[in-house]
Amino acid sequence: KAGVTQTPRYLIKTRGQQVTLSCSPISGHRSVSWYQQTPGQGLQFLFEYFSETQRNKGNFPGRFSGRQFSNSRSEMNVSTLELGDSALYLCASHRGSTNEKLFFGSGTQLSVL
Amino acid sequence: DQQVKQNSPSLSVQEGRISILNCDYTNSMFDYFLWYKKYPAEGPTFLISISSIKDKNEDGRFTVFLNKSAKHLSLHIVPSQPGDSAVYFCAASPYNQGGKLIFGQGTELSVKP
Numbered sequence: 001k002a003g004v005t006q007t008p009r010y011l012i013k014t015r016g017q018q019v020t021l022s023c024s025p026i027s028g029h030r031s032v033s034w035y036q037q038t039p040g041q042g043l044q045f046l047f048e049y050f051s052e053t054q055r056n057k058g059n060f061p062g063r064f065s066g067r068q069f070s071n072s073r074s075e076m077n078v079s080t081l082e083l084g085d086s087a088l089y090l091c092a093s094h095r096g097s098t099n100e101k102l103f104f105g106s107g108t109q110l111s112v113l
Numbered sequence: 114d115q116q117v118k119q120n121s122p123s124l125s126v127q128e129g130r131i132s133i134l135n136c137d138y139t140n141s142m143f144d145y146f147l148w149y150k151k152y153p154a155e156g157p158t159f160l161i162s163i164s165s166i167k168d169k170n171e172d173g174r175f176t177v178f179l180n181k182s183a184k185h186l187s188l189h190i191v192p193s194q195p196g197d198s199a200v201y202f203c204a205a206s207p208y209n210q211g212g213k214l215i216f217g218q219g220t221e222l223s224v225k226p
Binding site: 004031032033035042043044048055090092094096099101102105107109 | 145155159162164204209212215
């Protein structure tokens with residue numbers, strides 16, 4: 001069974017640009033969550049999508065958005081990039097119930113110059 | 114406000130001995146707890162979890178203990194192996210918010226031969 005797949009693996013952007021990251025969950029998983037990891041703030045929850053609807057949201061500005069497609073694949077978009085958005089962005093999937101472990105992808109390393 | 118805390122940034126243990134990693138939380142609405150292992154620039158790998166209705170869960174060399182009254186959990190690794198060297202994250206899930214995990218800051222475990 002294939003794991004969670006994130007593309008691209010690395011990205012370099014400049015301030016003010018926008019970026020779209022992609023995540024394909026494990027087959028059969030209907031929930032996709034996104035996390036940001038930075039050295040200063042650690043691993044922080046961005047948002048969760050379940051059946052194409054945003055089910056949970058973390059404390060990030062509106063520049064961070066996402067969506068989920070009917071095949072459960074998800075994309076995350078960051079507009080008007082800032083230097084502080086440089087981070088490892090991680091996607092995780094699970095079937096969608098409570099008290100389930102989340103399976104993480106390898107992440108997209110975003111550098112904003 | 115750090116709802117999940119891992120107060121030890123690092124831990125060094127001799128091969129074959131026990132490793133004990135600790136985690137404290139403040140939110141009594143957390144009802145599911147997980148431990149993940151992580152290498153730099155990779156996604157976290159699930160190790161073991163525990164529901165708030167239990168006080169212990171074992172899986173091979175890994176045991177997690179939960180003390181709800183103290184809002185404290187710990188991960189025991191016995192015996193420790195050099196391959197266990199990584200950063201370990203404690204995570205908690207709020208009630209009925211399956212895709213949302215609140216992570217601690219991590220403890221870097223080094224197992225020396």
